[in-house]
Amino acid sequence: MTREKYRHRLERLREAVVAMGDLVRDRLADACTALYTGDRSLARDVVAGDDEIDDRYLEIEGECLDLLALHQPVAGDLRFVAAAFKVVTDLERVGDLATNLAEYAMDATGSASPLPDVDFERLTALALELLDRAIEAFATEDAAACFTVADRDDELDARCADVTDRVVRTLVELRCEATGENAGRPRYGRDAPVRNVLADVSRTLVVVRDVERVGDHAVNVAARTLYALESDDELLA
Numbered sequence: 106m107t108r109e110k111y112r113h114r115l116e117r118l119r120e121a122v123v124a125m126g127d128l129v130r131d132r133l134a135d136a137c138t139a140l141y142t143g144d145r146s147l148a149r150d151v152v153a154g155d156d157e158i159d160d161r162y163l164e165i166e167g168e169c170l171d172l173l174a175l176h177q178p179v180a181g182d183l184r185f186v187a188a189a190f191k192v193v194t195d196l197e198r199v200g201d202l203a204t205n206l207a208e209y210a211m212d213a214t215g216s217a218s219p220l221p222d223v224d225f226e227r228l229t230a231l232a233l234e235l236l237d238r239a240i241e242a243f244a245t246e247d248a249a250a251c252f253t254v255a256d257r258d259d260e261l262d263a264r265c266a267d268v269t270d271r272v273v274r275t276l277v278e279l280r281c282e283a284t285g286e287n288a289g290r291p292r293y294g295r296d297a298p299v300r301n302v303l304a305d306v307s308r309t310l311v312v313v314r315d316v317e318r319v320g321d322h323a324v325n326v327a328a329r330t331l332y333a334l335e336s337d338d339e340l341l342a
Contacts, residue, residue, distance in 0.1 A: 111176060114172065115172075115178075115182065115185065115186070118165070118168055118169070118172070118185075118186070118189055119185075119189070119243075119244070121161075121164070121165050121168070122165060122189050122192055122193055122196075122243065123240060123243065123244045124161075125158070125161045125162065125165060125193055125196055126192075126196055126236075126239075126240035126243070126244075126326075127240065128157070128158060128161065129158060129196045129197075129199050129200045129203065129236075130233065130236050130237060130240065132151050132154055132155075132158065132200060132203045133199060133200075133202070133203040133206075133232075133233060133236065133319065134233055135147050135150065135151050135203075135207075136148065136151045136203040136204070136206040136207040136210070137206060137225070137226075137229035137230075137232075137233065139151065139206075139207055139210040139211075140206050140207075140209060140210045140225055140229065140312065141225040141226045141229070143210065143213060144210070145210065145211050147207075147210075148207040148208070148210040148211045149207070149211065151203055151204060151206075151207035152204050152207050152208060152211075155200060155201070155203075155204045158196075158197060158200035159197065159200070161193075162193050162194070162196070162197040162200075165189065165190075165193045166190065166193060166194075169186050169187075169189055169190040169193075170190075172186050173186055173187075181333070184332060184333040184336065185333045187329075187333070188243075188329040188330060188332060188333035191325070191329045192243060192325075192326050192329050192330070195322040195323075195325045195326050195329075196322075196326070198318075198322055199236065199319055199322050199323075202315045202318055202319055202322075205311070205315050206229075206312065206315055206316075209308055209311065209312055212308070213308065223268050223271075223272075223309060223313075225312065227264075228261075228264055228265070228268065228313070228316055229316055231257070231260065231261050231264065231320075232261060232316045232317075232319040232320050232323070233319075234257065235254055235257055235258060235261060235319070235320050235323035235324070236319060236322075236323045236326075238250055238253060238254050238257070238323070238327075239251075239254045239323040239324070239326035239327045239330070240326065242254065242326075242327055242330050243326060243329075243330045246330075246334055248330075248331055248334050248335055248337075250327070251327035251328065251330050251331040251340060252327075252331075252340070254323055254324055254326075254327035255324050255327060255328075255340050257320075258320045258321070258323065258324045261316075261317060261320040262317060262320065265313045265314075265316060265317040268309070268313050269310060269313055272306060272309050272310060276306055324340065327340060328340035328341045329341075
């Protein structure tokens with residue numbers, strides 16, 4: 106293979122990774138929309154599309170392994186191929202998280218809940234922003250943007266922690282109410298059966314957990330990109 110063809114193959118690898126990132130980002134956006142709008146049809150589409158993401162991942166993984174085995178890249182090229190391999194692994198996992206969020210949307214009861222209102226739209230928007238910036242940093246070879254992703258992830262972590270704290274605090278308050286003047290009734294609050302409240306709590310906490318994980322994977326993408334560009338492992342966990 107000529108040097109020109111080899112460089113072209115590396116560029117096509119970058120394009121394939123970015124295309125997979127855009128697909129995952131779109132699926133995640135749809136899952137988030139389904140989550141806070143209750144659109145079960147959209148949620149089903151996200152779940153049904155997970156196989157396409159898996160297929161993209163396997164294709165790119167195979168290309169990375171082929172480049173490593175047959176062409177034995179060195180220095181910057183080696184870091185790039187290794188980064189591409191790691192990046193698509195994180196993207197595939199974000200695709201799995203999108204499927205999780207879509208399934209939570211499909212399982213939602215839509216009944217009134219005594220839990221504090223959670224602005225899922227605002228929370229997921231930040232996670233989507235992080236993923237967008239990480240993919241863009243990889244596509245444009247922007248080292249500075251990698252640090253921006255890591256910094257913004259701290260904000261996402263703080264928001265997720267705040268939601269978790271408020272949900273747990275409300276659950277404790279409702280439990281105290283139930284074991285006080287209403288101790289003889291297996292209910293939390295005035296209208297919410299115990300099983301419904303616990304289902305709402307579980308759903309809210311796993312949503313927050315998975316949204317936070319999206320941010321973690323975005324940071325991983327940024328970290329691998331930074332290492333590929335500058336051999337800088339500062340952001341690597």
